[in-house]
Amino acid sequence: MSESPTPVWDGPTRLFHWALAILVLVAWLTAGEQMTLHRGAGYAILGLLAFRVWWGFAGGSTARFSQFVRGPSAIRAYLSASRQGHAPERAGHNPLGALSVIALLGLVALQAGLGLFAIDEDGFEGGPLSDRIDFDLARQIAEWHELSFRLIQALVVLHLAAILYYVFRKREDLLRPMVTGVRRFSGPVQGLVRAPLWRLAVGVGIGLAVAFAASRGFKLG
Amino acid sequence: MIPSRRLLSAAVCAAALALAGGAALAAVNAKAVIETREANFKSMGKAMKAMNDGLKADTPDMAAIAANAATIRGFAPKISTWFPKGTGPEAGVKTEAKAEIWTDPAGFAAAASRLEPEITKLEALARAGDVAGARAQIRMVGGTCKGCHDKFKQD
Numbered sequence A: 001m002s003e004s005p006t007p008v009w010d011g012p013t014r015l016f017h018w019a020l021a022i023l024v025l026v027a028w029l030t031a032g033e034q035m036t037l038h039r040g041a042g043y044a045i046l047g048l049l050a051f052r053v054w055w056g057f058a059g060g061s062t063a064r065f066s067q068f069v070r071g072p073s074a075i076r077a078y079l080s081a082s083r084q085g086h087a088p089e090r091a092g093h094n095p096l097g098a099l100s101v102i103a104l105l106g107l108v109a110l111q112a113g114l115g116l117f118a119i120d121e122d123g124f125e126g127g128p129l130s131d132r133i134d135f136d137l138a139r140q141i142a143e144w145h146e147l148s149f150r151l152i153q154a155l156v157v158l159h160l161a162a163i164l165y166y167v168f169r170k171r172e173d174l175l176r177p178m179v180t181g182v183r184r185f186s187g188p189v190q191g192l193v194r195a196p197l198w199r200l201a202v203g204v205g206i207g208l209a210v211a212f213a214a215s216r217g218f219k220l221g
Numbered sequence B: 001m002i003p004s005r006r007l008l009s010a011a012v013c014a015a016a017l018a019l020a021g022g023a024a025l026a027a028v029n030a031k032a033v034i035e036t037r038e039a040n041f042k043s044m045g046k047a048m049k050a051m052n053d054g055l056k057a058d059t060p061d062m063a064a065i066a067a068n069a070a071t072i073r074g075f076a077p078k079i080s081t082w083f084p085k086g087t088g089p090e091a092g093v094k095t096e097a098k099a100e101i102w103t104d105p106a107g108f109a110a111a112a113s114r115l116e117p118e119i120t121k122l123e124a125l126a127r128a129g130d131v132a133g134a135r136a137q138i139r140m141v142g143g144t145c146k147g148c149h150d151k152f153k154q155d
């Protein structure tokens, strides 16, 4: 573990992650109580997700979906290599962890999408699109909104358990790189290839536009 | 005196039957009572949503808002009568009514009595065509629904 620090996560990806974690916590704590804040956190999350999708195609190398979304055979290969203790070191998500990344991103998107249509039982606090549907359907969607949040909670527990497992059983600290962006490997590893700044600007623009449009219920004018 | 003993056992049997029958009847009643009140609450939820959606428009249809407010006003004074003893969580029927309704009847009655004045005010504002006033007042109405739900309704 003496190789010089290699960059693995670019700043935007790290910022995305910690902003997402904080906003999911905010949405949880405000649900059913501080609904203006709750919706605000939700719109910001939708903006973040839009940014992340763009970054998954245009961002730094380790943020690209093409780099970490792999087929079952890659996962099997990783698992058996890992069991024998010689999984290749790499910058970025491993093929198994990628599943959890996709599931988390997808579920959070579903959560926020359902929230747009949900309404509380008072028929009073609702998402900006709840006026397009009737009360019964909006209540049904609110039930799904709650159910999908239980799934997110379960996945986040798994997420944290996996990180602890890597620290204690595999002696791989995944947390520090997600904070500092760099990691030490035992041998030379192809590090992060950064994306040009203009792509970040475009991504921020997309994120802001989506968050703003969602807060207006996607109504023009 | 055999006849009187027979009479006694007949009376015991009758009493037992009456009790069982009464319990069964109460169960049927509890189910009907709970279903009716849930349907009524749902109508109130629909009316609230219709008013909220309506008030989002630039020029809301205030007659429609007043009509929905009248629906809720009609229900409001009756709410406290929808919860006879035996229609709580112990009824064995799906209900979100909490036991506190019966352990804190004064608190429940107070929560119920807050709705009528607020909804009456909203109806008046809607009839007067006061859009800004109605937009502010519907928050007060929503607050009384939520105030009761937080204390007396499950999740």
Ligand code: HEM
Pocket (backbone or CB within 6 Å): A024, A027, A028, A031, A032, A038, A039, A041, A042, A043, A045, A108, A111, A112, A113, A114, A115, A116, A117, A118, A119, A120, A121, A125, A126, A127, A128, A142, A143, A145, A146, A149, B155
């Ligand atoms: C991904 C972020 C979100 C999370 C983690 C989240 C989580 C939750 C949770 C846990 C509840 C409580 C359900 C209950 O106890 O009944 C809730 C309710 C609600 N959320 Fe969200 N939510 C999110 C995004 C949104 C968005 C974007 C909107 C709309 C703009 C929204 C609108 C609502 C509404 C209207 C309710 C009330 C439904 C009810 O009372 O059953 N949420 N949310």
Ligand code: HEM
Pocket (backbone or CB within 6 Å): A013, A016, A017, A020, A021, A022, A024, A052, A063, A092, A093, A094, A097, A101, A104, A105, A108, A152, A156, A159, A160, A163, A174, A175, A176, A178
């Ligand atoms: C304080 C709690 C959390 C910690 C310590 C944490 C830690 C981490 C770490 C270390 C990684 C990198 C994994 C790797 O090396 O492959 C990661 C990735 C990720 N985490 Fe978390 N996480 C937390 C909370 C959350 C929450 C609440 C969510 C969302 C609901 C979340 C969603 C994600 C996603 C989507 C990624 C992939 C990042 C990307 O490529 O964009 N995390 N997390």
